[in-house]
Amino acid sequence: MKYAVYASVAVLAVTAQGAFAEAHLSFTPGEGDFNWDSYNAFAELYDLSGQTVTITGPWTGNEKEKVDKVFDYFEAATGAEVNYSGSDSFEQDIVISTRAGSAPNLAVFPQPGLAADMASQGLLTPLADGTAEWVAANYAAGQSWVDLGTYAGQDGTESLYGLFYRVDLKSLVWFSPIAFDEAGYDIPETMEELKELTQQIVDDGGTPWCIGLGSGAATGWPATDWVEDMMLRTAEPSVYDQWVKNEIPFNDPAVVGAIEEFGWFAKNDDFVQGGAQSVATTDFRDSPAGLFTIPQECYMHRQASFIPAFFPEGTEMGVDADFFYFPAYAEKDLGTPVLGAGTLFAITTPSDATSAMIEFLKTPISHELWMAQGGFLTAHAGVNPATYSDDTQRAQGEILANATTFRFDASDLMPSEIGAGAFWSGMIDYVTGTPAEDVATTIQTRWDSIR
Amino acid sequence: MDNMAGQKTSLSIVTNISVIVLVVLWLIPTVGLLVSSFRTNDQISASGWWASMFSVEEAIRISPEPAGASRNGDYHVLSGNLFEGGSGSVSGFGIAATAPGVAEPGQVYARYTVDVTEPDGKVDDTRIEVAYDAGTEAVIPTQDDDGNAVVPGTAVLERSLEVTENGDFTYVSDKEIKRAPSVYITTMQPPSFSLKNYQTIMASDNMDRAFINTLTVTIPATIIPILIAAFAAYALAWMDFAGRGFLIAMVVGLLVVPLQLALVPLLQLHNKIGIGQSFLGIWLAHTGFGLPLAIYLLRNYMVGLPRDIIESAKVDGATDFQVFTKIVLPLSFPALASFAIFQFLWTWNDLLIAKVFLPSNSESWVMTVKIADDLLGSRGGDWGILAAAAFISIAVPLFVFFAMQKYLVRGLLAGSVK
DSSP states (O other), rough: OOOOOOHHHHHHHHHTTSOOGGGGGOTTTTTTSOOOHHHHHHHHHOOOOTOOEEEEOOOOOHHHHHHHHHHHHHHHHHEEEEEEETTTTHHHHHHHHHTTTTOSEEEEESOOOHHHHHHHTSSOOOOOOOHHHHHHHHBHHHHHHHHHHHHOTTTSSEEEEEEEEEEEEEEEEEOOOHHHHTTTTTOOSHHHHHHHHHHHHHHOOOOOOOOOBBOOGGGGHHHHHHHHHHHHHHSSSHHHHHHHSSSSOTSSHHHHHHHHHHHHTOTTTTTTTGGGGGGTTSBTTTTGGTTTSOOOOOEEEEETTTTTSSSOTTTOOOTTTTEEEEOOTTTOOOOOOOEEEEEEEEEESSSSSHHHHHHHSSHHHHHHHHHSSSBOOOOOTTSSSGGSHHHHOOOOHHHHHHHSSSEEOOOOOOOOHHHIHHHHHHHHHHHHOOOHHHHHHHHHHHHHHHH | OHHHHHHHHHHHHHHHHHHHHHHHHHHHHHHHHHHHHSSSSSHHHHSSSGGGTOHHHHHHEEEEOOTTOEEETTTEEEETTTTTSSOOOEEEEETTTTTTBBBOEEEEEEEEEEEEEOTSSSSSEEEEEEEETTSSOOOOOOOOOTTOOOTTTOOOOEEEEEOOSSEEEEEEEESOOOOOOOOOEEEEOOOOOOOOOHHHHHHTTTTHHHHHHHHHHHHHHHHHHHHHHHHHHHHHHHOTTTTTTHHHHHHHHHHHHHHHHHHHHHHHHHHHHTTOOSSHHHHHHHHHHHHHHHHEEEEEEEETTTTHHHHHHHHTTHHHHIIIIIIIHHHHHHHHHHHHHHHHHHHOOOOHHHHSSOOGGGOOOOOOHHHIIIIITTTTOOOHHHHHHHHHHHHHHHHHHHHHHHHHHHHHHHHHOO
16 A cells, blocks of 8 residues: 555656657556666656657667657656657668767667777767666676676777667577477487487478578678577687687688588578578568468477567467477587577767766666567566566576576677678578688688788 | 561561560569558568459458257267358368368367277377268278278267358267367358558658758759759859869769768868757758759750850840749759659658658658658568558659650750750
8 A cells, every 4th residue: 555655656746748649659658577666766766848859760660669658757857858760771870970060869789899999999988887787787697698788988998888678589590380280290309319300300291491591781690690509509609709809710620510410401491491592682570470371381480589570460479389498409518508699778978868868778777678579588687577578488498597697699799891891792692502611711801811 | 678668567566565564574563562552561571462363261260159069979079150150161171270261161180099000010190180071970991091990989089070151060070068179161252452551651640841841841852953953054054164174073973972972071171060860951961962963964955955045135235144043944944843743753852861860769760761760660561551651752852753754755865865
């Protein structure tokens, strides 16, 4: 009762700040499993009426609607106005606007590599002192998130620039439970079992995998995820880290081995829908469709947690589609490695309201509000998993929480000329016939030439 | 020389045929885009647009509600109609997604468990599936799929399905039917098109705003460069001053400079002098980027006007300004019009410059930005929307083009043939 009174007083105070009617908010404050305490505490601290925070990021369409709903609560709590705009070509736009001096207050980077690049040119402002300690203490595997957001500034001093908000899980294999059920297949627990299953599906006259690498100008990136996942399953995490920093060459046997592990799946005409030749030309957005055709064109599809957005309309999670963890080798004893990616907020033009927004993103409520709308995973340890919109999300959250090793998408960490260029095109060369050794050597040559 | 006329005829036939071939080749992608704009996303990724005009046999999974299942001896029976009040025509059915149309309507498709003798002499059980006409007895084959001999008299029915052409079905199972069973049928689907993509675009928030913004950018960005370029072209064509040749060479040189180079410095300049990201800024940018071609095109046209007219006007005491407004400008109308079409189309379709020089909030989105950043979905996967958006945004340029096309051809020729 006392809590309810406290909450309604806070809500009154919020509405008194004048900005927004309560009907505007999609989840009524005080109701549900949300951490409203953190919201009320935040709302008490700040009154920023009349101020504006401008934010640009890569979320467009449906994702923009969701994040706008989260920002609605910031507006309601502080009275400030939030102006978020998403762009399909965010990576180019942010470079132009910061260099030309018309930067927004905050930018949402999908790749730490780009943020590091901009930090080194003095285009970003470090986060407030103490944020690093806070992230280390409050995020699952906190120190790794601090490291991923810490870059050298223009003067060479290292500080925390990026606060991670939203994580994508990449080590997932999607399948149709009905198809598995009818064929009598079990979900593989180890990589050995996965390879056996692949072979068995072929013996039964089916096609195990749908793989599509097409993505317009970014064609090839889905293959980099495959290789990174394979890297974590065939080599120590320390080798992975050396690879990312190019402390071992790209054509090191460990890397070439991982590429060939990917090739075991993708370069076998029997294993992939349409044959190995169609891997490079199939669009990644269209490739999961084969799981749902009747008769099914393929049984499995390895892709990150965002892919259900491209499943055919009306696909019901858990009934028509489900996922399992892309397993590790039982014999290699590397634990259960998980590959992921994430987006980070960094300050491009500081202001009071901008700092308040960073504080807002540290509250559990800001994460829970998107979790409840679906399509959002978080590393924030203080959130209530009950607010995940469905069991699928919760199960992904568990995979993240149970990971013995978490590594960030390597291609996002490499210099963009490699991670968003040579690596992509190299993978296309590989699936269309060039040997792994040659591809890796070519990429290493490119890397040498940009130093 | 005698067969000159005949040659000409055969040549013109060849010309006509190649023109037709070229036109058809050119039109194929456009027709494809048009057809795609009436199809949903799932349809587009499932089949090509050329296949969309015909009815196709489609396999579907139906899970009839298990309510109403009854017990009949050792078996559980569920019957009803698969189309549930609707109507349809079944062309084939099955009990597994791998073979959705294996049996014909009017047949029964049944799965038995049988004992087989394996090559090493061991007896094992396996499954056998048979289709037979309703009302007759099932004939159990003597061999299974792997060629092993079936032990006679061991067949036990596991489940069977009977479907008639109008969708009536009887499902028999040896287990209690608690969950909805999966029944697969194939049926002919007529071609289906919808206006949904167009509705989505027309009904989306702020689309009218985006349309007006595009016009706000496009019209001044077409008129301003023409105004400036016409004066400059006259001066470069008909006024004698030192360095004129050098200036012309500069303008031609500017034609080859990629405008992307200027984006950052130009925006920096705009921010410094207080224009910032605004409509004024984008007008100036489009003007700057359009001027080299405009001056080059108009100057080449004007220099080809008859010298006599201009000189007699000057003899009669006309000033340069009078010559320009009263003689050169009216005569240059085709060139002005053709450049106007170019500039209009280019600014209408522009995405890059609009993104850089306009504020990024949704109030100042032009149509291209609205389509790319808002309608195409989170990762640009809505192909159907893209196709429909292309046809909506093409409407105005098409109108402009047809209204002014007679000038386009004349203007193009006029600039080049001298």
